[in-house]
Amino acid sequence: MIGKVIEYIDAHRNEYVDRLKDFLRIKSISTDPAVKAETRKAGEWVLKLLKDAGLKTEMIETPGHPSVFAHADGGKGPTVLVYGHYDVQPTGDESLWKSPPFEPTVRDGSLFARGSADDKGQAACHLFAIEAWMKAAGRLPGPVKVLIEGEEEISSPNLETVIRSNREKLACDYIVLSDTSKFNKTIPAITYGTKGLVYKEITLYGPKQDLHSGSFGGTVTNPGNALAHIIASMKDPVTNRVLIPGFYDDVLEMDDDEKGKMLGLPFDELKFREDVGVNMTNGEHGYNTVERKWVRPTLDVNGILCGFTGQGGSTIIPSKAMAKVSMRLVPNMNPRKIYQAFDETVHLLAPQGVRIEIKTFGCAAPYMCPLSSPAMKAAAAAVESGYGVAPAFIREGGSLPILPMFKEVLGAESIMMGFCDPNCNAHGPNEFFDLDDLHKGIRSAAQFLEKMAKG
Amino acid sequence: MIGKVIEYIDAHRNEYVDRLKDFLRIKSISTDPAVKAETRKAGEWVLKLLKDAGLKTEMIETPGHPSVFAHADGGKGPTVLVYGHYDVQPTGDESLWKSPPFEPTVRDGSLFARGSADDKGQAACHLFAIEAWMKAAGRLPGPVKVLIEGEEEISSPNLETVIRSNREKLACDYIVLSDTSKFNKTIPAITYGTKGLVYKEITLYGPKQDLHSGSFGGTVTNPGNALAHIIASMKDPVTNRVLIPGFYDDVLEMDDDEKGKMLGLPFDELKFREDVGVNMTNGEHGYNTVERKWVRPTLDVNGILCGFTGQGGSTIIPSKAMAKVSMRLVPNMNPRKIYQAFDETVHLLAPQGVRIEIKTFGCAAPYMCPLSSPAMKAAAAAVESGYGVAPAFIREGGSLPILPMFKEVLGAESIMMGFCDPNCNAHGPNEFFDLDDLHKGIRSAAQFLEKMAKG
Incomplete structure (x- = not known):
């Protein structure tokens, strides 16, 4: 079945770009009360996509922006909950944008718009993958749930309540999300830890x-x-x-296996210094820059x-x-x-x-998903298959407080698949998502569902 | 002769208040370009007083506000240069003033106005004393020069040039100024050191x-x-x-004599804490609050x-x-x-x-006038005679960069006689000068000229 699904995805490559543009045109800035109604429309866009694909959908209201919930029975296997967010950061100084932030524009093979990477574009990879399964295979390979919220950029003030009040509905074995980046321009990444x-x-x-x-x-x-x-x-x-x-x-000190993998990554110290604008890095003695960023x-x-x-x-x-x-x-x-x-x-x-x-x-807890988890292996295989390149296993210096919360309330580990460029200007002007990453991200997401169902 | 002079001063006590009010009505805020012409008028008020008293006067122009210079031969003895300033601080928030800052108002025996203490009121003590000598005795007891500048509140940017270009004209043995305060409400002070x-x-x-x-x-x-x-x-x-x-x-560590005098002063540590709003003082170990303020x-x-x-x-x-x-x-x-x-x-x-x-x-040097200087003894005797209370010898935590400059260029030590209350709100709202201090200040200034001339 996966063959047909991938064929379907490849055949609709350009159509996905046009549909993502529609999603990106919606000004869903969650910090801005003036666009509250518009923000909801981005949620409705997600809900319609999933409903049209054949999932059971529901808008979960909150005192702020609502969350989109959807699910479809897909036979046996562990239940996967896809998490993402349809809200975006403010644009900042619009004069710094080469094309208007809410007029998605393709330049040099990349789609420029606010939210193109964070997180509309990356979330759409999973939505389009679900749709492709439903259209090409008539069903999902395993049980799938979807939760796309509208308040991530304002620290998800209502998400914990949504999760706790819908604990049964949201029950799952794993959560998958794409709200982190690749390791570098050419190597996709699976992020297994946040600070x-x-x-x-x-x-x-x-x-x-x-x-x-x-x-x-x-x-x-x-x-x-x-x-x-x-x-x-x-x-x-x-x-x-x-x-x-x-x-x-x-x-927690790294074991030799993790340390070996991490130090084996082709981290470019000189480029890092140049990007940051310092002539030397500096930090805790006994550790290199990658360790300081991720594990210290x-x-x-x-x-x-x-x-x-x-x-x-x-x-x-x-x-x-x-x-x-x-x-x-x-x-x-x-x-x-x-x-x-x-x-x-x-x-x-x-x-x-x-x-x-x-x-x-x-006051947020760190998070780490065991590298030995079966879902981690499924994700690695899926991304390698989707990209043709094995993903790097990386950690992240930033914090995602929702992950320890998911773990606590739902008892499920989270898998972070990163499709966007690490320099994609999320939160800055000229945010972009490479169209190749969009395509490979959809393929990887479709493969992930397949590999999870197969176990 | 001094008897007649003091009699004259006592007889004109109320008149001095009215004339000081005239001086205080002039908005001579040196920081404010909008009142530049008005500021000069305060200098002209000083010049006229000295000219009418019979001194030779001259306005020394600068790129900013001019300095008033005057002199009178007065027979033998060391030459005394009276220094002061006719410019004042800005008013700050006028709504915090109980009476308008440039409408001098007497309340509870004190004259409230911007500059009443710093420095129009205190400088006027010397001006009125000179005038009293001229009117009551027909001459000054010794050679006297006067330099009243208009830029003290903006750090005297042109004073050094004025002094250096008029070194001969300003040549003197001692400088006397009243731009510091009493020790407390009841004890006048001679300040002999600044930081x-x-x-x-x-x-x-x-x-x-x-x-x-x-x-x-x-x-x-x-x-x-x-x-x-x-x-x-x-x-x-x-x-x-x-x-x-x-x-x-x-x-320079204090000798036993200086230390004994300083530690013998009735400094009120509890009142100090209360004024500052702290429940404890803190500073360099091995020294008390007075030493920390003045000599450390x-x-x-x-x-x-x-x-x-x-x-x-x-x-x-x-x-x-x-x-x-x-x-x-x-x-x-x-x-x-x-x-x-x-x-x-x-x-x-x-x-x-x-x-x-x-x-x-x-980058300003500290200053200290030797306690053993004859002018210091003359000042002490003059203030004791003017006030009926022996002055405290104190030092000051603030800086007066003009004093080391006077010392360097003119080779003369400076005597600081303090007549105003230490809590007189110089630079703040509701600045005041006690009318009793005005009267006693004039008497002390007149006595000082007498005692300097007698040697």
């Missing part, structure tokens, strides 16, 4: 108002100096190790604000100082534990004479 | 643009963390000693700006980080030496992977 995140804002309060640094300097604790001391004391300046007690206690926890200042920051000199002792500091966590670090250790460390380090306030803007 | 200042702005440049903290965290030097490390490494967190090499090398060098953050500082969390690695850091210096520290040591320390401390830029917004 967790603890994001903190520290404010230190000193004197009741800014003071003259001549009349008062040296007599009271300066919140700016105190903040610098706290931040600096959290990281060893030589080894770049985080000094929060217990920070590394639960870090980090602590970074995201912002600091304190006192006088205008032109020239103003001689004040600032009355307060604020820093945003975030930590990326790796398996098996516990975000609640790190959260508390961070707060305790701030309190321990703060000099006398300042009052401390700590806010939290993020 | 120097080195003001720096450090900017660290890292990646060419802000980076995603997930994809890039831990792989490049974060300018925010690096800046915190540099600032924190400059001060011992336990002893609060500055760790810049050589920082304390030239610090300091290093303080004045401002920091880096990365994302809005509401909530944005997960970026900032591309740069900026801090303003200033140091207050005490005799005999050399600002050029500290300036260089600071820059060298920043370069030594900066981790690899950031580019450093350092700007300088201030």
